[in-house]
Amino acid sequence: AQSVAQPEDQVNVAEGNPLTVKCTYSVSGNPYLFWYVQYPNRGLQFLLKYITGDNLVKGSYGFEAEFNKSQTSFHLKKPSALVSDSALYFCAVRGPYNFNKFYFGSGTKLNVKP
Amino acid sequence: GAVVSQHPSRVICKSGTSVKIECRSLDFQATTMFWYRQFPKKSLMLMATSNEGSKATYEQGVEKDKFLINHASLTLSTLTVTSAHPEDSSFYICSARAPDRASNTGELFFGEGSRLTVL
Numbered sequence: 735a736q737s738v739a740q741p742e743d744q745v746n747v748a749e750g751n752p753l754t755v756k757c758t759y760s761v762s763g764n765p766y767l768f769w770y771v772q773y774p775n776r777g778l779q780f781l782l783k784y785i786t787g788d789n790l791v792k793g794s795y796g797f798e799a800e801f802n803k804s805q806t807s808f809h810l811k812k813p814s815a816l817v818s819d820s821a822l823y824f825c826a827v828r829g830p831y832n833f834n835k836f837y838f839g840s841g842t843k844l845n846v847k848p
Numbered sequence: 849g850a851v852v853s854q855h856p857s858r859v860i861c862k863s864g865t866s867v868k869i870e871c872r873s874l875d876f877q878a879t880t881m882f883w884y885r886q887f888p889k890k891s892l893m894l895m896a897t898s899n900e901g902s903k904a905t906y907e908q909g910v911e912k913d914k915f916l917i918n919h920a921s922l923t924l925s926t927l928t929v930t931s932a933h934p935e936d937s938s939f940y941i942c943s944a945r946a947p948d949r950a951s952n953t954g955e956l957f958f959g960e961g962s963r964l965t966v967l
Contacts, residue, residue: 768955777854777941777958778892824892826956834880834945836956838892 736761738808738825740839747815748847755810755842757825767808768826768836769799778824784808795819815846851875852944854959861932862967869927869962871942877922878944882956883915886939898925932966939963 738759747753759765766785770778782793789801799810810823825839851874861867871881881898896917897905904917914936916928929936943956 770956770958775857775939775961775963777852777960778943778956780955780957783955834882834897835894836882840891 736765736827736835736837738767738827738837738839740823740825740842742842743840744843744845746845746847749817750814753812753815753819753844753846755823755825755844757808757810757839758806759808759825759827760806761827765808766828767799767801768828769793769797769808769810770824770826770838772822772824772841781810781823815844817846817848820844820846852942852957852959854942854962856962857960858963858965860965860967863933864931866928866930867932867964869929869940869942869964871925871927871944871959873923873944873957876944878925879922881919881925881942881944883917883925883927884941884943886941886961892941895927900925929964932964934966937964937966 738757740757768783769781771781772778781797782791782799784791784801792798797812799808801808822841822843824841826836828836853872853874855870859867879900883895884892885895886892894907895910898917898919900919900922906912919925939961941958941961943958945956
């Protein structure tokens with residue numbers, strides 16, 4: 735069965751510092767991995783995805799994520815956090831056998847303080 | 849990116865009434881749309897998969913008669929919460945997969961969500 739885990743409910747970081755939001759996955763077959771961001775009372779916005787190829791994926795708003803097959807992880811990173819990055823972040827996995835079904839993590843609230 | 853529009857963004861209704869939420873794909877055709885419910889502790893729960901021209905596929909534990917889904921066209925899916933009760937109060941979000949015919953690796957695009965409050 736496909737699943738993702740986000741071990742941190744909340745991540746606090748100072749503006750200008752690097753940030754990491756963690757995600758680990760469990761899938762059958764090759765994973766299709768995604769990161770989404772949600773601002774209060776809004777839908778989810780797509781940030782980036784890993785399908786195949788380079789393990790380091792670059793996405794929107796300066797975010798990137800590193801796919802690590804041996805550690806089954808797909809952590810979201812940004813070299814320098816902005817206060818406006820404060821939001822709820824979701825990791826998701828979609829298995830190759832049912833491409834319509836996405837499995838979301840429980841979300842991590844990112845707080846970037848000035 | 850692809851745009852998904854959801855309406856209304858907020859709705860308040862009395863217990864026992866029905867509420868309809870619309871989800872439209874604005875710049876692409878979506879044969880399949882998805883309805884999620886987001887609980888206060890943030891997690892997203894897939895409720896059902898809406899299929900154009902056929903019956904929706906519901907996830908285990910989701911009441912089909914309570915949450916009616918209709919996908920009448922390639923750009924519109926509706927979720928009707930029938931005989932709503934306070935426990936149905938939640939944030940409902942629709943999504944559609946971006947068309948990617950070559951590899952089926954399209955990401956989901958989400959509507960802005962609908963906050964339902966049942967009094």
